[in-house]
Amino acid sequence: MEYLKLLGILIIVVGFVLKWDTTAVVVIAAIVTGLFSGMDFVKLLEVIGKSFVENRMVSLFFLTLPMIGLVESHGLRDYAVNAIKKLKKLTAGKILNIYLLIRELAGVFGISLQGQVQFVRPLIAPMVIAAAEDQDNKKLTESEIDLIKGRSAAVDNFGNFFAQNLFVASGGVLLISSTMKSLGYKVDPVGIVLNTIPIAIITFILVFAYNLYFDRQMKKWEGE
Amino acid sequence: MQNTINFLLSILYALIGLCMAVAGIETLRDKTNKVRIGTAVFWFFLAIIFAFGDWIPAVVSGAMVLIIGILALFKQIQVGSLPKLDPKTAQEGAKRLGAKVFLPSIVLALTSILIAQFTPLGGQVGIGIGAVVSLILAIILTKAPTKQVFKDSQRMVRSVGAPGVLPQLLAMLGVVFTTCGVGKLTANMISHVFPAGNHFLGVALYCIAMALFTYIMGNAFAAFAVITAAIGIPFVIAQGANPVVVAAIGMTSGYCGTLVTPMAANFNTLPVALLEMKDQMGVIKQQATIAVILLVVQIGLMYFLAF
Numbered sequence: 001m002e003y004l005k006l007l008g009i010l011i012i013v014v015g016f017v018l019k020w021d022t023t024a025v026v027v028i029a030a031i032v033t034g035l036f037s038g039m040d041f042v043k044l045l046e047v048i049g050k051s052f053v054e055n056r057m058v059s060l061f062f063l064t065l066p067m068i069g070l071v072e073s074h075g076l077r078d079y080a081v082n083a084i085k086k087l088k089k090l091t092a093g094k095i096l097n098i099y100l101l102i103r104e105l106a107g108v109f110g111i112s113l114q115g116q117v118q119f120v121r122p123l124i125a126p127m128v129i130a131a132a133e134d135q136d137n138k139k140l141t142e143s144e145i146d147l148i149k150g151r152s153a154a155v156d157n158f159g160n161f162f163a164q165n166l167f168v169a170s171g172g173v174l175l176i177s178s179t180m181k182s183l184g185y186k187v188d189p190v191g192i193v194l195n196t197i198p199i200a201i202i203t204f205i206l207v208f209a210y211n212l213y214f215d216r217q218m219k220k221w222e223g224e
Numbered sequence: 225m226q227n228t229i230n231f232l233l234s235i236l237y238a239l240i241g242l243c244m245a246v247a248g249i250e251t252l253r254d255k256t257n258k259v260r261i262g263t264a265v266f267w268f269f270l271a272i273i274f275a276f277g278d279w280i281p282a283v284v285s286g287a288m289v290l291i292i293g294i295l296a297l298f299k300q301i302q303v304g305s306l307p308k309l310d311p312k313t314a315q316e317g318a319k320r321l322g323a324k325v326f327l328p329s330i331v332l333a334l335t336s337i338l339i340a341q342f343t344p345l346g347g348q349v350g351i352g353i354g355a356v357v358s359l360i361l362a363i364i365l366t367k368a369p370t371k372q373v374f375k376d377s378q379r380m381v382r383s384v385g386a387p388g389v390l391p392q393l394l395a396m397l398g399v400v401f402t403t404c405g406v407g408k409l410t411a412n413m414i415s416h417v418f419p420a421g422n423h424f425l426g427v428a429l430y431c432i433a434m435a436l437f438t439y440i441m442g443n444a445f446a447a448f449a450v451i452t453a454a455i456g457i458p459f460v461i462a463q464g465a466n467p468v469v470v471a472a473i474g475m476t477s478g479y480c481g482t483l484v485t486p487m488a489a490n491f492n493t494l495p496v497a498l499l500e501m502k503d504q505m506g507v508i509k510q511q512a513t514i515a516v517i518l519l520v521v522q523i524g525l526m527y528f529l530a531f
Contacts, residue, residue, distance in 0.1 A: 002409060003409070005404050005405075005406060005409065006406065006409065006410070008397075008400075008401070008404075008406065009406065009410075009450055009454075012397075012441070012446055012450060013437075013440060013441055016440075016441035016442055016443055016446055016487070017440060017441065017442075017487065021296045021297060021299065021386075022296075022386075022387065022390055022443075022446075023292065023293060023296035023301070023386045023389070023390065023393065024293050024294075024296040024297035026293075026390070026393045026394060026396075026397050026446075027289060027290060027292070027293025027294075027296070027393065028293060028297070029397060030396065030397050030400045031290070031293075033397075033400050033401060033404050033406060034400055034403075034404060037403075037404035037405070039403075039404070042283055044286070044400075045282075045283045045286030045287055045290065046281075046282040046283045046286055047282075047286070047399065047400060047403055048285075048286040048289050048290070048396060048400065049281075049282035049283055049284065049285030049286030049287070049288075049289060050282040050285070050286070051395070051396045051399035051400065052273065052277075052285060052286070052289050052392065052393070052396045053273060053277035053278070053282070053285050054399075055392050055395035055396055055399075056237050056240075056273075056274060056277060056392065057233075057348050058391045058392040058395050059240065059274075059388070059389060059391070059392045060236065060240070060348060060351045060352060060355075061351075062240045062243055062244070062381065062384070062388065063236060063239060063240055063243075063351070063352055063355035063356070064332060064351075064354075064355045064358070065243070065377065065380035065381055065384065066243070066355075066359050066373060066376060066377035066380065067328050067329075067332065067355065067358045067359040067361075067362045068329070068380060069376030069377055069379055069380035070328075070359070070362045070363065070366055070368055070372070070373060070376045071325050071326075071328055071329065071362055071366070072309070072376070072380075073309050073310065073313055073314060073317070073368075073372070073376050074313060074314065074316075074317030074318075074321060074325060074365075074366040074368070075313075075314045075315060075316070075317030075318030075319070075321060075325055076318075076325050076326070077314065078314050078315055078317070078318035079318040079321070079322065079323065079325050079326075082318065108333065109326070109329045109330050109332070109333045110329060110332060110333055111326070111329045116490075116491070116494055116495045116498060117494075117498065120495060120498070120499070121495075121498045121499060125499055142502060143502070143503075146501050146502050146503050146506050147506070147510070149495075149499040149501050149506065150501065150503065150506035150507045150509060150510040151510045152499075153495035153496075153499065153506075153507045153510070154507055154510035154511045154514075156495075157482075157483060157491050157492075157507070157511060158483075158511070158514065160491075161476070161479040161482060161483070162476060162479065162518075165472065165475065165476065167333060168333070168336050168337055168340065168347055168350070168351060169332070169336055169351040169354070169355075171391050171445075172391075172444075172445070172475060174391065175391040175394065175395060175445055175448065176448065176471045176472065176475050177347075177471075178391075178392075178395040179394070179395050179398045179448060179449050179452065179471075180452070180467060180471050182395055182396075182398040182399040182402060183398060183402055183407070183452065183453055183457060184402070184457075185457075185461065185467040185471075186467075187467055187468050187471050188340075188346075188347060188468065189340070189347040189348070189351075190337065190340045190341060190347050191468040191472070192468060192471060192472040193337075195468055195469050195472035195473065195529070196472050196473075196476065198525055198529075199473065199476050199518070199521070199522060199525065202518070202521055202525075203514075203518060206514060206517060206518070207514060210513075210514060
């Protein structure tokens, strides 16, 4: 019956797929795994308590929240929005590339933006659409506009995902370091940052070229 | 030195506990939140675990984690209503501070890296000291009164809410998996169908499994604990690969799965709604090519950098 302890993994997968409450899913998976491994309940609570306390370092980012809240209420977003608005005369692909750079740099300094809500919807997508219509002097069709919207959202995700682990106190870096420690390997947060640099740079170059190619594709669009 | 580090860390954890206790008190005062009692209990338990975790018996901390899980199961943990940002303060700040508004964030990143690299205190203490220094700088720059600092702190901590402690819970789950030998068991199962001992195949299996599990679950953090225990360690690290390289690239390989899964609603379906797109898969379609290329690149990177 050794295989029953794999139920924990199954619970994690099913729980996340069915969108159950994530906190509950993880705690239940831990309980199920422990009980099916033949651990008694008190011992299991001890393991859970001890490992949760020992992994407090993962949540060190809470300490950065007061500062982030303070600069946010004093115009961090307003300043960034004003700066981006100055980009008007560029081609669609170039606007996307500058936003990609901003997004990756924000990642380096641990500035977490809700990019899709705060930038893509109100600012980036409308500017890219305007630039595309302007540069070729045509009115875009609905499906062409859909492509631009999709690309704008995609650029935010690319920059966000592959640069966030460049910040030493990011949730991802701390989680990696802490999980590896639980699994028996000492992994330094700074080492993770250093080893994330190559993929961050490759992503930047790749998406940069992808956006310039987007400019060329747009030239072939029919418009209305 | 280890004693000094532990002492500094316990101060930092106590500070986090304090922030969480404040979030608990403010939650209780938020009468619009129908489940404010459960949410406040969540914050107070966390505050106790953070501030006094080293001194209270492990079984008590474990019971508190279990109760947090039960509260979450019955939807008793909700953010409630947070104080709104004042547009006037924001506009004035942007005008007066200009680019300096980014200074505290830059100081935070630099301080924590410098302390990690050039002092024996290590990365964790570095983050803590960086956070305190950058907060003081932000207070000086914005000339914010204590009341404003308090308001912004509790707003941020409460807005992070339960998802904020998810990474720590997943790390806990990783320990439970290891203690129960889950990794060993899955490794045995996989080794029946997959040859161990080949560096390249091990790396490819780990990176693809990270992307695939992230695709299924929609969350790379959750996939990381499971797949690293089950595949990353037995098939890659146990063959002599450098654990730092494997772990760092393993996580970003998972992100390739995030790029193509409708399960990652925040990133792939929320924008579709926000941007009023016709094509439900419009964002994913723009990401798929890059996701595949990046996964292949990362398999290569891990193979060449880790061995």
